[in-house]
Amino acid sequence: MKVNKFFELVEIKTKLASMIPFFLGTFYALYRYKSFSLANFIVMFISLLTFDMATTAINNYIDHTKAKNNSAENSLTHKYGINQSKVLLIIFILITIAITAGVILTLNTNIIVLLIGIVSFVVGIFYTFGPIPISRMPLGEAFSGFFMGFIILFLSVYVHIYNTNIIIFAYKSNILSISINVIEIIIIFLVSIPAICCIANIMLANNICDVEEDIQNNRFTLPYYIGKPMALKLFKSLYYISYFDILVLVLFKVLPLESLLIFLTFKTVYKNIKLFEKKPVKSENFIVAIKNFVLINASQIIIIGIRAIILH
Template sequence: MSLASFFQFIEIKTKLASMIPFILGTLYSLYRYKSFNSKNFIIMSISLLAFDMATTAINNYIDYKKALKSQENKNEIPGYGFSESTALTIIFILLLIAISFGILLTLNTNVIVLLIGIISFLAGILYTYGPIPISRTPFGEIFSGVFMGFIILFLSLYIHIFDKNIVSFMYANNMLTLSLNLVEVFYIFLISIPTMCGIANIMLANNICDVKEDILNNRYTLPHYLGVKNALKLFKILYYIGYLDIIILVILKISPVISLLVILTIIPLNKNIKIFYQNPIKSKTFVYSVKNFALINIVHILSVSIAIILNW
């Protein structure tokens, strides 16, 4: 197995979708709460990256198993150049790394991290595996947006402020008590909206491009139910929701004023949307959904970073 085939199997280029919320959450911990734990940062980055690679590998493996087209070489997974047993070994090792570092992160923080980790783990597995994988339903965009856009960002922020009672879980006198600072949790949710919308749009663009092939493989995704035209409209609207959210964040003084620079990305973004509208093909224009996600969120990251450096 070559390194190139491994990267293709775990789709290394798509890991940006999980690392950007992770970085944003870390930056907002620094900007809003003046808190950073380097040890937890390293541990979570390893666990997150390993789990993201594992879920992608599982998805590609399941697609191979469920594909209706006949395969010429039964001993190799088409497109990757290695055997089914090698694929399963990769998945097992990645999951082992993710779980091990997740447990270590829990030991360094508290049980909230464990609970969120378990829920995320189950969601990631159910997303790609089971009688009806979530990725094969019209709920794929919602799950990918919420879990990758919000949960990752929340957890990447929480590991630095776990002792500040934003969310706490206690057991005393045979009573379990969960307490939430609803205002702060809501603010963190607002921070995550641009990443949620961008990640949902990557999934949506993928499903728009694959809608005909998906039906042949018994995958009835959101574009199948909405129709391609309405799915394309939703694709555009989600980006605009992200821009509106940035303005709200600045008005509420959750984000620095310099974050408004993100609004300027609407010019190249609209050009990318137009290109995708005209020819939504996986091999040619799907990449624009990834470019749009990176464009908006990298500018967001840079603007918050500048505010931290200049102590704005």
């Protein structure tokens, strides 16, 4: 299989949706907790990237095998240059690497990472696989936003601060106890809101563009239930929520004052919103959802990263 075809199968360009929360969480751990583990950073990077690629490959495999328009031109062999069995082998290898790295990460940290990893693994598989995949339901935006925007960011923070008692999981004398630093968890969640909203909007933009085709393929996503006009309003609102969240966190000194520089991106983001609202066509304007995601969240990474390095 050619490298470019492999990258097409796993949609390597879309990995920004998992890598940006990962790097944002990493720099936030350094900024707020002044903690960084290179070993855990590398192992989580490998696990996250390979699992993300695996779920995308599964999604493409399912879409091609279940598509009603499954002509020769639309087959896996024609599009990716390999047959179904080899695609399944690639998926198996990617999942194996992801699980192995996840086990190593658990051994380096604690059982909390394993538990969250298992839940994320199950959701990731059923997101694209099963009798009714999550991606074919009106829950896709919520699940993708929460798990990729918050869970990835939280884990990328946690692997550096696992020994600070932010979460304590203990079993002693037949008693299972869990202690959670609620304030810190809430703060991390609030920091992740721009990532949650922007990732949800990538899925929403995709579903808005594909709503007619999805109905033909028995995919009844959120735009099908709420209609395109309401879906477009939601698309716009999620970006506004992201900016409002950043403003609040700066006011409460959770984020550095420099984070207000992110508002310099608002004009471009607003222009992209209007462009998509005017013509929600995938081949022409779906890219604006990716651009807005990168603009807002990459700006956060740069600002928090610089502040973290200065303070560290």
